Amino acid sequence: MSDNDHEDGLNRRHALECMIWAGTGVLWTISGGVPKSLSLLDGAEAAEAAKSGFTFLQISDSHVGFNKAANPHALETLKEAIGRINALPAKPTFMLHTGDITHSAKPTEFDDASQIIGSTGVDVHYVPGEHDITDEATQKAYLERxxxxxxxGGWYSFDSNGVHFIGLNNVVNLKDFGLGFLGHEQLEWLEDDxxxxxxxxxxxVFAHIPLWSVxxxxxxxxxxxxxxxxxxxxxxxxxxLNGHIHQLMQKVEGNVTFHTARSTAFPQPAPGTAPSPGPLVVPAEKLRGLLGITNVAFKRNESPLAITDTSLAD
Structure with missing residues (x-):
């Protein structure tokens, strides 16, 4: 390994540590699949990153209908997240919602989510979470919406400003331990796409469950x-881009950068730090620091993606 390679490796490790632990979010530029940490979130820097291209937002794990101790007011924190989006000086081109729109796939939960998220007036591209599709009936209802x-089963792609977006469904026919699953039909479609x-x-690519082994x-x-x-x-x-684990994590493998988003509803424990995953109860004053949204900017001339995570406490 050359000195430059060693230095690049150290820089990447430092960048990953910043992404995981910086509560106020990190502004990322991604070029050729390699991320560079610019600074902690600053509105002027985020605006500058988007100046020569377009931005889109990722929102995830709204869990509309959830009212347990980890956050008895999940609907209200979703409203707060959407309020942040409505307050942006420039609207994003669109939003991606990476699943678990609802907590138990009830029609009223979907209706509430649509009303709140729709208040942005921004197009939203959805993929389902396992809480949105619990059986054949709810899968049919999800696809109708x-x-x-x-x-x-609801996979698709679209193009925007020179970027190809692919929405996948990996929450049907879950495997051992609840691992996500794409299946032969979807994989054939992806190859053709x-x-x-x-x-x-x-x-x-955006899906609910991470495509790397967290x-x-x-x-x-x-x-x-x-x-x-x-x-x-x-x-x-x-x-x-994924949701599901309700916390920031990032991994780079060659040309691929994996990025998981916070929930707008409740946090989950870090991997292996609890007997099982699930809603993590934290002191009320710390909750909003563990919830948030993700903003992504694309510069057409240089083909980077700048990823900015913002907590509701910022």
Missing amino acids: YGKGTSG LRPLSASTPIV YPNWGWGTDDAAVALGYLKRFGSVTV
């Missing part, structure tokens, strides 16, 4: 993700 124009694209096309014993990973990632190897810049 959000599946228009999608393929199979990517085939005509140039290797220089920036790719953003902690398989808790179901924090996707059983057949390696097949999907194999199809993405030829692309120079790939960003994978």
